Amino acid sequence: xxxxxxxxxxxxxxxxxxxxxxxxxxxxxxxxxxxxxxxxxxxxxxxxxxxxxxxxxxxxxxxxxxxxxxxxxxxxxxxxxxxxxxxxxxxxxxxxxxxxxxxxxxxxxxxxxxxxxxxxxxxxxxxxxxxxxxxxxxxxxxxxxxxxxxxxxxxxxxxxxxxxxxxxxxxxxxxxxxxxxxxxxxxxxxxxxxxxxxxxxxxxxxxxxxxxxxxxxxxxxxxxxxxxxxxxxxxxxxxxxxxxxxxxxxxxxxxxxxxxxxxxxxxxxxxxxxxxxxxxxxxxxxxxxxxxxxxxxxxxxxxxx
Amino acid sequence: xxxxxxxxxxxxxxxxxxxxxxxxxxxxxxxxxxxxxxxxxxxxxxxxxxxxxxxxxxxxxxxxxxxxxxxxxxxxxxxxxxxxxxxxxxxxxxxxxxxxxxxxxxxxxxxxxxxxxxxxxxxxxxxxxxxxxxxxxxxxxxxxxxxxxxxxxxxxxxxxxxxxxxxxxxxxxxxxxxxxxxxxxxxxxxxxxxxxxxxxxxxxxxxxxxxxxxxxxxxxxxxxxxxxxxxxxxxxxxxxxxxxxxxxxxxxxxxxxxxxxxxxxxxxxxxxxxxxxxxxxxxxxxxxxxxxxxxxxxxxxxxxxxxxxxxxxxxxxxxxxxxxxxxxxxx
Numbered sequence: 260x261x262x263x264x265x266x267x268x269x270x271x272x273x274x275x276x277x278x279x280x281x282x283x284x285x286x287x288x289x290x291x292x293x294x295x296x297x298x299x300x301x302x303x304x305x306x307x308x309x310x311x312x313x314x315x316x317x318x319x320x321x322x323x324x325x326x327x328x329x330x331x332x333x334x335x336x337x338x339x340x341x342x343x344x345x346x347x348x349x350x351x352x353x354x355x356x357x358x359x360x361x362x363x364x365x366x367x368x369x370x371x372x373x374x375x376x377x378x379x380x381x382x383x384x385x386x387x388x389x390x391x392x393x394x395x396x397x398x399x400x401x402x403x404x405x406x407x408x409x410x411x412x413x414x415x416x417x418x419x420x421x422x423x424x425x426x427x428x429x430x431x432x433x434x435x436x437x438x439x440x441x442x443x444x445x446x447x448x449x450x451x452x453x454x455x456x457x458x459x460x461x462x463x464x465x466x467x468x469x470x471x472x473x474x475x476x477x478x479x480x481x482x483x484x485x486x487x488x489x490x491x492x493x494x495x496x497x498x499x500x501x502x503x504x505x506x507x508x509x510x511x512x513x514x515x516x517x518x519x520x521x522x523x524x525x526x527x528x529x530x531x532x533x534x535x536x537x538x539x540x541x542x543x544x545x546x547x548x549x550x551x552x553x554x555x556x557x558x559x560x561x562x563x564x
Numbered sequence: 565x566x567x568x569x570x571x572x573x574x575x576x577x578x579x580x581x582x583x584x585x586x587x588x589x590x591x592x593x594x595x596x597x598x599x600x601x602x603x604x605x606x607x608x609x610x611x612x613x614x615x616x617x618x619x620x621x622x623x624x625x626x627x628x629x630x631x632x633x634x635x636x637x638x639x640x641x642x643x644x645x646x647x648x649x650x651x652x653x654x655x656x657x658x659x660x661x662x663x664x665x666x667x668x669x670x671x672x673x674x675x676x677x678x679x680x681x682x683x684x685x686x687x688x689x690x691x692x693x694x695x696x697x698x699x700x701x702x703x704x705x706x707x708x709x710x711x712x713x714x715x716x717x718x719x720x721x722x723x724x725x726x727x728x729x730x731x732x733x734x735x736x737x738x739x740x741x742x743x744x745x746x747x748x749x750x751x752x753x754x755x756x757x758x759x760x761x762x763x764x765x766x767x768x769x770x771x772x773x774x775x776x777x778x779x780x781x782x783x784x785x786x787x788x789x790x791x792x793x794x795x796x797x798x799x800x801x802x803x804x805x806x807x808x809x810x811x812x813x814x815x816x817x818x819x820x821x822x823x824x825x826x827x828x829x830x831x832x833x834x835x836x837x838x839x840x841x842x843x844x845x846x847x848x849x850x851x852x853x854x855x856x857x858x859x860x861x862x863x864x865x866x867x868x869x870x871x872x873x874x875x876x877x878x879x880x881x882x883x884x885x886x887x888x889x890x891x892x893x894x895x
Contacts, residue, residue: 351815352878354815355819358809359816362867363872366867367868479808486686490687536697540690540691541694544690544694548687555676
């Protein structure tokens with residue numbers, strides 16, 4: 260039971276991470292109708308920026324803040340140079356062009372930071388574990404991640420639903436020509452949304468960096484998961500992304516935690532250790548396939564479309 | 565009567581002659597690397613042609629095409645590991661399984677379209693990828709070495725480098741011919757009609773779903789064949805065979821060569837893989853010309869050029885290399 264609770268927390272933490280990535284993806288897809296495979300590269304860039312700045316400033320928070328600004332501007336530069344010519348093309352062109360960008364960024368990171376990978380060390384007060392409920396100790400840093408992401412989710416909600424910029428973003432999603440005709444600088448709006456998505460992805464990379472290793476290609480597999488999240492949630496819907504991210508995070512973590520034992524009760528011990536992780540990875544894709552078959556628009560289709 | 569002597573046809577003929585004579589060149593110079601490289605190119609060209617059948621002609625952008633490479637490869641690898649080396653068992657089984665997998669994937673994913681189709685095909689490929697990762701007996705994520713290539717009795721000896729090269733070339737040409745015949749048949753016209761306007765095709769009475777599904781299965785089988793050859797070529801299988809970036813590579817080949825024609829992906833496969841081999845040298849040369857001495861680092865970071873090149877091709881050369889040669893543009 261306690262183990263179950265601990266694993267749920269892990270699942271939620273993974274879900275939060277996925278949400279950060281998926282929110283940016285779904286914004287970019289919902290508003291610009293753009294499929295961005297290079298989103299995982301921004302996740303990676305964020306982690307590398309943060310690792311560098313934490314090293315330079317010797318402060319975790321300052322490093323994260325500088326990293327966020329850097330990823331935001333990297334996103335803006337990327338949008339202006341490479342993404343803008345692709346708007347309005349078909350999705351295949353997006354996939355192909357951003358696939359090229361993904362290769363480029365992997366190589367660029369190798370050129371700048373070398374092939375070895377980096378680590379971010381946490382400040383000492385975040386290294387301890389805290390008693391969540393009697394009997395369960397949980398690493399503070401993971402709780403901080405969950406809290407920080409929830410805050411970001413809330414801010415994002417306020418930004419999109421309660422501010423003038425958010426109104427323009429929503430308007431741009433439902434009818435871009437009309438918004439443009441009303442005198443809104445739609446190009447600038449797109450650039451800012453892309454920058455925002457980049458910063459969110461970068462933030463995800465930074466939060467994950469101390470838990471994992473900062474390395475080339477770190478964004479690739481998680482990017483696919485984030486795509487699964489936005490498909491399950493309904494493309495263009497931030498609320499859907501939030502719910503789907505938690506579902507996917509929980510399924511993945513729970514599957515990894517419990518499936519091996521479950522398989523072991525039916526088959527041999529070694530079959531459990533090998534088939535378990537594969538099965539839990541498959542669970543997510545099975546869920547996505549089921550959602551697409553029965554609700555092709557996702558669980559929470561964006562109401563604007 | 566249209567003239568056959570166009571720059572495009574001249575280019576294709578030249579490419580065919582080069583492909584046909586390559587082992588001769590290699591035998592004369594003793595450069596076996598070229599044959600190995602080009603065998604790989606021919607094999608992946610089969611996969612690219614099969615992808616182009618559904619993507620270029622059918623408008624079904626599959627982002628999970630590498631799964632069939634994996635299925636074809638794993639059938640050969642698993643059977644070889646279990647002591648069944650006969651190609652008469654391995655090959656048909658691999659093709660049938662690829663077809664069945666395509667049938668299941670197609671039946672489900674053809675209900676969706678656009679980016680949803682791209683993603684659901686990706687999802688199914690990822691499933692197969694993770695299954696392969698979980699096959700501990702067959703190497704898990706480390707992969708599995710194949711001790712013996714498929715055995716066709718005394719009929720054909722796959723272990724001979726030249727024989728294998730020509731087998732791949734013949735199979736590629738057969739695939740191209742088959743796909744060419746197919747897209748120009750009534751069946752192929754229905755498929756292309758469904759790409760341009762599916763609703764209209766249905767309105768005039770074609771059950772487009774069945775046509776598209778059949779097309780999807782045929783493409784799956786052809787790509788499974790490519791997987792069988794690839795496993796025999798490298799004598800090794802691993803989940804990396806069907807990593808999603810591999811599906812991306814196949815899309816790149818098809819688009820780079822030109823999706824409008826059957827032969828385009830062959831050009832694309834040759835161009836992409838030769839480029840991958842040549843770019844490091846070209847960059848070394850460029851650094852030599854620029855600085856007077858060869859910079860080792862310039863050779864290492866060739867993907868810095870490849871990535872933006874792909875982007876530029878998407879932005880500026882929409883018909884791919886085919887389109888550049890024949891002056892035709894897609895879309």
